[in-house]
Amino acid sequence: xxxxxxxxxxxxxxxxxxxxxxxxxxxxxxxxxxxxxxxxxxxxxxxxxxxxxxxxxxxxxxxxxxxxxxxxxxxxxxxxxxxxxxxxxxxxxxxxxxxxxxxxxxxxxxxxxxxxxxxxxxxxxxxxxxxxxxxxxxxxxxxxxxxxxxxxxxxxxxxxxxxxxxxxxxxxxxxxxxxxxxxxxxxxxxxxxxxxxxxxxxxxxxxxxxxxxxxxxxxxxxxxxxxxxxxxxxxxxxxxxxxxxxxxxxxxxxxxxxxxxxxxxxxxxxxxxxxxxxxxxxxxxxxxxxxxxxxxxxxxxxxxxxxxxxxxxxxxxxxxxxxxxxxxxxxxxxxxxxxxxxxxxxxxxxxxxxxxxxxxxxxxxxxxxxxxxxxxxxxxxxxxxxxxxxxxxxxxxxxxxxxxxxxxxxxxxxxxxxxxxxxxxxxxxxxxxxxxxxxxxxxxxxxxxxxx
Amino acid sequence: xxxxxxxxxxxxxxxxxxxxxxxxxxxxxxxxxxxxxxxxxxxxxxxxxxxxxxxxxxxxxxxxxxxxxxxxxxxxxxxxxxxxxxxxxxxxxxxxxxxxxxxxxxxxxxxxxxxxxxxxxxxxxxxxxxxxxxxxxxxxxxxxxxxxxxxxxxxxxxxxxxxxxxxxxxxxxxxxxxxxxxxxxxxxxxxxxxxxxxxxxxxxxxxxxxxxxxxxxxxxxxxxxxxxxxxxxxxxxxxxxxxxxxxxxxxxxxxxxxxxxxxxxxxxxxxxxxxxxxxxxxxxxxxxxxxxxxxxxxxxxxxxxxxxxxxxxxxxxxxxxxxxxxxxxxxxxxxxxxxxxxxxxxxxxxxxxxxxxxxxxxxxxxxxxxxxxxxxxxxxxxxxxxxxxxxxxxxxxxxxxxxxxxxxxxxxxxxxxxxxxxxxxxxxxxxxxxxx
Numbered sequence: 001x002x003x004x005x006x007x008x009x010x011x012x013x014x015x016x017x018x019x020x021x022x023x024x025x026x027x028x029x030x031x032x033x034x035x036x037x038x039x040x041x042x043x044x045x046x047x048x049x050x051x052x053x054x055x056x057x058x059x060x061x062x063x064x065x066x067x068x069x070x071x072x073x074x075x076x077x078x079x080x081x082x083x084x085x086x087x088x089x090x091x092x093x094x095x096x097x098x099x100x101x102x103x104x105x106x107x108x109x110x111x112x113x114x115x116x117x118x119x120x121x122x123x124x125x126x127x128x129x130x131x132x133x134x135x136x137x138x139x140x141x142x143x144x145x146x147x148x149x150x151x152x153x154x155x156x157x158x159x160x161x162x163x164x165x166x167x168x169x170x171x172x173x174x175x176x177x178x179x180x181x182x183x184x185x186x187x188x189x190x191x192x193x194x195x196x197x198x199x200x201x202x203x204x205x206x207x208x209x210x211x212x213x214x215x216x217x218x219x220x221x222x223x224x225x226x227x228x229x230x231x232x233x234x235x236x237x238x239x240x241x242x243x244x245x246x247x248x249x250x251x252x253x254x255x256x257x258x259x260x261x262x263x264x265x266x267x268x269x270x271x272x273x274x275x276x277x278x279x280x281x282x283x284x285x286x287x288x289x290x291x292x293x294x295x296x297x298x299x300x301x302x303x304x305x306x307x308x309x310x311x312x313x314x315x316x317x318x319x320x321x322x323x324x325x326x327x328x329x330x331x332x333x334x335x336x337x338x339x340x341x342x343x344x345x346x347x348x349x350x351x352x353x354x355x356x357x358x359x360x361x362x363x364x365x366x367x368x369x370x371x372x373x374x375x376x377x378x379x380x381x382x383x384x385x386x387x388x389x390x391x392x393x394x395x396x397x398x399x400x401x402x403x404x405x406x407x408x409x410x411x412x413x414x415x416x417x418x419x420x421x422x423x424x425x426x427x428x429x430x431x432x433x434x435x436x437x438x439x440x441x442x443x444x445x446x447x448x449x450x451x452x
Numbered sequence: 453x454x455x456x457x458x459x460x461x462x463x464x465x466x467x468x469x470x471x472x473x474x475x476x477x478x479x480x481x482x483x484x485x486x487x488x489x490x491x492x493x494x495x496x497x498x499x500x501x502x503x504x505x506x507x508x509x510x511x512x513x514x515x516x517x518x519x520x521x522x523x524x525x526x527x528x529x530x531x532x533x534x535x536x537x538x539x540x541x542x543x544x545x546x547x548x549x550x551x552x553x554x555x556x557x558x559x560x561x562x563x564x565x566x567x568x569x570x571x572x573x574x575x576x577x578x579x580x581x582x583x584x585x586x587x588x589x590x591x592x593x594x595x596x597x598x599x600x601x602x603x604x605x606x607x608x609x610x611x612x613x614x615x616x617x618x619x620x621x622x623x624x625x626x627x628x629x630x631x632x633x634x635x636x637x638x639x640x641x642x643x644x645x646x647x648x649x650x651x652x653x654x655x656x657x658x659x660x661x662x663x664x665x666x667x668x669x670x671x672x673x674x675x676x677x678x679x680x681x682x683x684x685x686x687x688x689x690x691x692x693x694x695x696x697x698x699x700x701x702x703x704x705x706x707x708x709x710x711x712x713x714x715x716x717x718x719x720x721x722x723x724x725x726x727x728x729x730x731x732x733x734x735x736x737x738x739x740x741x742x743x744x745x746x747x748x749x750x751x752x753x754x755x756x757x758x759x760x761x762x763x764x765x766x767x768x769x770x771x772x773x774x775x776x777x778x779x780x781x782x783x784x785x786x787x788x789x790x791x792x793x794x795x796x797x798x799x800x801x802x803x804x805x806x807x808x809x810x811x812x813x814x815x816x817x818x819x820x821x822x823x824x825x826x827x828x829x830x831x832x833x834x835x836x837x838x839x840x841x842x843x844x845x846x847x848x849x850x851x852x853x854x855x856x857x858x859x860x861x862x863x864x865x866x867x868x869x870x871x872x873x874x875x876x877x878x879x880x881x882x883x884x885x886x887x888x
Contacts, residue, residue, distance in 0.1 A: 089743070
């Protein structure tokens, strides 16, 4: 396949260039600084990644990692409430933050001349945050509204929250990132402050800067702004796992909706040793074979040929601090049931385990991976994001180009082997959305009645 | 990015805020399609967009949904290519096919590696999709069933219910306000799609945008090839006028959700309107500027009443909606609604302060480089500039237009456009006992 070879050659050339542009230094207080130079536009992104996410929380205070993320915008002694956002906005910047199971990250995107300003502000709130009870009381209400909006009133989100809580009995992925509503109601400013004091420190963070910058200058700026922040003694991290499941688990979630929905999730490994592991790479390829494009197996067979499903998808993420899940999801077509869809999905998995994948399918997935590597360079933000995710998951950014090589090396046999191992009912949780009709369903509104 | 200019900037050590805007090349194909091209060899890839005035604003009365389904079916079968052939062959070369559909525009988006080996295959498939779609009957039946199911689902979800009621209230009988019903989809026939395609996908109103790693000569050949065998077209490319003044109204719709979904608005501004920049800058201050807007400050920062509260204009060929939105728990919905209305009324009555205006300009002007920092963002601008026939210097002039906006202009534009006493309000999941 000539086309394919050309692409790979191009890619390898690219990957080596990409690597050469990444620079790394660790300050004496333990802050790791990683710089990705990219001069395509005169912009820069700063991301600070704290290795503290919802998986580090304790029973009774779930959601505190995310609540603290909100509180980080509430001011320090030198930068009063609201000023952080106002200063970044006045500098032409965009900013936000995100909390995951594994980490909490903050970012600013700005013209390259404003990097020092962003660093000054970010360094300030790394160790000078003020925690006011009054501000906390308001902000935790905002978070409860966020929970209602994201989860409580969204049937699919509710289903996945229940799915995680069922698939993981022991590992803290059991708890939702946003926290259980009861925990949010009981949370205090002392909980948030405790979280901040425990985890927000240079020796628990990775600073990623990407864009039209020179690594040497970034290191000097980082030293100037972050260098004086003292390291703190971090708590010992306990290793948390999940004992083997003792049989299939099935749950039902009732919520206002029209269409039923099914999600099937199997326990699956994530990358621990990017050099030696092979299963996570094989699972990534497997995901592509099942759902990498609209002619991939699931859509082709379930939606187009059998017409048993309206929509179908597969998901797996090899990069995480904790254990993984391989997830299939589908909406039955009208007249079909979730059982019909489950049977059809299982049929596809059985075929995969029995017959494996074709060379053509394998190559198609790899071609997409290869092209995706070029496309990703169109976004400086995403490149920084990927570095941060790898670093926060206990992998190194060096594993990014390595993963690319490993994906290209995955064999059909490995895909079949990993499928045989993973698609076992003793690893499986099935969650079904049982749609509930609205109490008094609004009549279809032609729209003309209320205007003019 | 404009490689030459950036290189120059990188060489100078001074931290200048030089705004390197992409150099847009423009021409027409022999069939009349307008082409917008930015040459950039920074990455070995090419983005292509081809748009037509064929959005749902062009649906005919009684045939609602035909525009959307025509667009949706384009990539699901072309002469000699099944839907699977299309998807598979593009995947084989790592190309990504997408689309854009709104009230005005319908079109395809392609991202491909720029090597001729991949590029030629990808472009040939796109040409076939645009020039010889077949709308296969069995695929149509399946897609209609899928659409109907998703419409029924949407009728149970508060945000979708709110959008539909809001558009109806703001636009009345205008096509911008039409939402597809199950019965509309049921009766759509293949012949209607073909007819819509033939009349709305002609070259004379097509806009081709190209961004990336090709030469001018290659761009000319590509644009020609993509538009050379398009149908005759001939449909009017103009959307009927929107009635700007609406009767005030408030719809309260019951829903078991824990939050009320609130939308408030009125027809806003057209893309080519002189008021666009004053309204854009003004709206940044009102509810467009993320954490620093007045709505965010009043509703979220001061009182913790909502996670998200925003306002925006939707500049279309005709005035699209001006919309304020928020979600808040039912018990406090009326409090939040009163607060939003008061904030808007104060804004329209009193206008903005010089300090607010300065901060808004600092953000919009200072943040301009972020608007054009990727091929993806630039090609979206090319599409808008081309489709709405904005000046080729739109990006070059952007910051100057923003700088020129005065507080008086903002006050004047909002006063003329947004009447706080004549707004449509929709509350889905209305507080108990208040739904009608």
